[in-house]
Amino acid sequence: MSLYRAETRRLFKRRFTKLFLLGAVVVLAAVAVSTFLTNESVGPEQIAAAKAEAQAQFERDTQQVEKDRASCEAAKGTAQANQWPPDCAQLTAPRLENYDYEWYMPPTFIFRESFPDMATTLAALLALAAFIIGASFVGAEWNSGGMMNLLLWRPQRLRVLGTKLLTLLLTFTAITVVLSALWTGAFYLLAEARGSTDSMTPGAWQSIGLMELRGLALVLVAGAVGFGLASLGRHTAMALGVTVGALIVFQFGLGAVLQLAKVQFVDAFLIPAWLIAWMDKEITLEDYNSCDFSSVNGCQPETLTLTWTMAGSLLAGLFVVVVGAAMWTMRSRDIT
């Protein structure tokens, strides 16, 4: 317990932790403020204005088509004829039903539809913070000799490293839970003022709650992986270097190679698809080079669905491998 208390103090005494968390809060506040400013509440007046705008646009487009048709007819037999279709009747007049008034509505924050993206934003930002703070928390200790000093006091390697990791994970659990509650509350109020909270049924709330739980898991895995990589390399830069390397090799290099090789479902090899699958419960990838023919639907691309359970298994595997390797090396390697 005393070690846990000391490590918690150490984590929050570090300027890096304070600055990074402050930076994350500032970014979140900026997102919330810009969302507030770019959305507005929608009532009968805005609907009427949108419908009028849709009607006006329809009329403008109808007039334009008539003008174009006249120009087309006039151009027949002249040098400009190639700018128009051979049959001017192909220039068809627009139909009113194609002008949905909702396209002309001002941006409005519908909580049920828009908040999931905000929850993903929060989870991604906190995962980044957890990764870097986790890497720095243990990397700086190794690099500065602090770990050796600590082990002279508590010569229990696994307990020391485990307590540090536990401190990081519990701290980020608390931070994520608190920020998620504030984030949800802030956007609920924002939706009340600049949008709508209609259709927030208990099921919808449950879905948001589960999504935020998945966000918490993402934050904790990111923190543990950053911590584990830095501990393996005994330097903060090890975690950051591996991550940058992985991004370059897998995200850009591998992506380009697989695309050149015309491999099916290239996105399934890239990180964002898995993150979306995890946060949104599933993602359906389509292979536009394929044709799954049916007499009813014609040629449809083949699809591959990645589910949150598949993404969760991947995250769990990553956690076990990196943290397991860090613990194993802590136990077996000399500290010089």
Next chain:
Amino acid sequence: MTAVLEIVGLRKTYRSRKGTRKALDGFDMTVDAGQVHGFLGPNGSGKTTTLRTLLGLIKPNGGRMAIFGKEVPRHLAETAGLVGAIVESPQFFGNFSAQDTLSLLADAGNVRRQRVTEVLELVGLRDRGKERVKTYSLGMKQRLAVASALLKEPKLLILDEPANGLDPGGIREMRSLMRNLAASGMTVVLSSHILGEIQLICDEVTIIAAGRRVASGSVASVLATAGGGKVRVRLEPGVDTRGAVELLRANGAQVTVEPDHFTVGNAGNPAQITRILAERQIYVSELSPVSADLESVFLELTGTAPVEGQNRQVDQTAAVGGWGQ
């Protein structure tokens, strides 16, 4: 006297692509309670490896170690509270103040916070304790390292080069601190290259070279033994000195002839000299140990004395051993 620290046959081998290197090759060491024990050895001789192994930072390949009678590293967690240590150059997180550094260690080790102020006072950092460690000089970091070792009021204090970077006043303060700590009943193991300091404050010494103990015991006995037993031999007037010298050399002695006497440089057992000479009816009138300072003894024992025209390499030590032993 009770042994606070016992090391028997300690072995540590480093393996790499370039081959294997024996850092410790059956090293032995015993430190009794209440003494200030000097631990000497040239660079790369295995001092720091020994201390790191003892403190659980390095895993040995063989041998036995015990602190306060308890086998380590198996029981290290039980004895850690009794051992304060600094190993090699002091390293701390530069952005924390000395006070923060020590109070975090105090928290981790369940030590009362008041102790932080006490040790900062003790090592002379009271007024600079709130400054960030990265602004400290090497000597101030060294003081902080000693403070961290003293924080838990240990019964055994292990200090690796504690005077490194200290100014002359600091070295003297460190010396008196060691004396006071030993007087209060603390056992101190002191590794240092400042041999004059060791000679001044240590009760016993252990000298290590090439991973093996080459000498141990009280400072006086090591000086006497290793002076090398270097002994001065004077024969009765009129005796054939040249014949005596050749006789001893034929038996393997390293003899240096002086105007009115000669010295035998590797006389581990001086009685051999009298026996060999007496068998030829040559009798000595004086057989006395040549006193030496610790530095010359150290250089002799570890084979690290500079040789004109040669650049000695780290790890390069002369074979050790004594004639007549």
